[in-house]
Amino acid sequence: xxxxxxxxxxxxxxxxxxxxLELLNLIKQGQVDAxxxxxILAEYxxxxxxxxxxxxxxxxxxxxxxxFGILVQNTQKFILCRDADDNKFLNAAHAGKADFIVxxxxxxxxxxxxxxxxxxxxxxxxKLKEKNA
Numbered sequence: 001x002x003x004x005x006x007x008x009x010x011x012x013x014x015x016x017x018x019x020x021l022e023l024l025n026l027i028k029q030g031q032v033d034a035x036x037x038x039x040i041l042a043e044y045x046x047x048x049x050x051x052x053x054x055x056x057x058x059x060x061x062x063x064x065x066x067x068f069g070i071l072v073q074n075t076q077k078f079i080l081c082r083d084a085d086d087n088k089f090l091n092a093a094h095a096g097k098a099d100f101i102v103x104x105x106x107x108x109x110x111x112x113x114x115x116x117x118x119x120x121x122x123x124x125x126x127k128l129k130e131k132n133a
Contacts, residue, residue, distance in 0.1 A: 001032055001033065001099045001100065001128060001131070002032075002033040002034075002035055002070070002096060002097060002098045002099050002100075003032055003033070003034060003035065003098055003099065003100045003101065003102050003124065004034070004035050004036075004040070004089050004092045004093045004096065004098050004100075004101045004102070005023070005024075005027070005034045005036075005102055006089060006101065006102060006103035006104065006105055006108065007040075007043050007044055007047045008103065008104045008105055009023070009102060009103065009104060009121055010024075010044055010047070010048065010061060011047060011048065011051050012104065014048070014057070014061065015051065015052075019121045019122055019125055020121050022121075022125065023102065023121055023124070023125060024064075026128070027068050027069075028064075028068050030068075031128075032128065033070050034065065034068065034069045034070065035069065035070050035072055035092050035093065035095075035096030035098050036065050036069035036070065036071055036072070036092065037071070037072055037073065037074055037088065037091065037092045037095070038071070038073075039074075039088045039091075039092075040065075040088055040089070040092055041062060041065055041066065041069075041071075043088070044061055044062055044065060045058050045059070045061070045062040046058075048061050048062075070096060072092065072095045072096040073095060074091040074092065074094075074095050075094065075095045076091065076094055076095070077091055078090040078091055078094065078114070080111060080113065080114055081107055081108065081111060082107045082110075083105075083107045086105060086107055086108050089101050089103065089108060090111075090114055090116070093116045094115075094116065098116055099116070100116065100117055100118070100119045100124055100127075101116060101117070101118045101119070102118075102119055102120070102121055102124045103118055103119075103120070104120060104121065
């Protein structure tokens with residue numbers, strides 16, 4: 001399955017573990033494809049630095065998604081989110097033909113009318129387990 005992995009999940013995975021970390025491990029193992037764009041990579045790097053104040057951590061996770069992510073270029077610009085900054089995830093999902101956007105962001109999860117569903121990490125992992133059963 002192809003997903004777009006929201007920045008809030010990256011921070012949760014790295015600093016708190018749990019299901020977001022489980023999903024990161026599935027990406028590394030090649031069981032899930034993570035779609036990224038240059039804009040998303042830049043946000044990951046900036047957000048990780050802002051949260052950790054550690055350039056090494058920021059660079060490590062930027063490199064992780066450069067290695068294990070599928071880099072795509074936006075083909076269309078959507079303007080559907082209440083938080084305009086979240087539109088980058090819609091753009092990436094569309095360009096990368098994602099099956100899901102995985103996010104803990106309420107603005108994204110409340111979005112209606114986009115052709116790619118937004119899922120929580122728990123719901124996505126349950127769907128993945130169902131599919132692989």
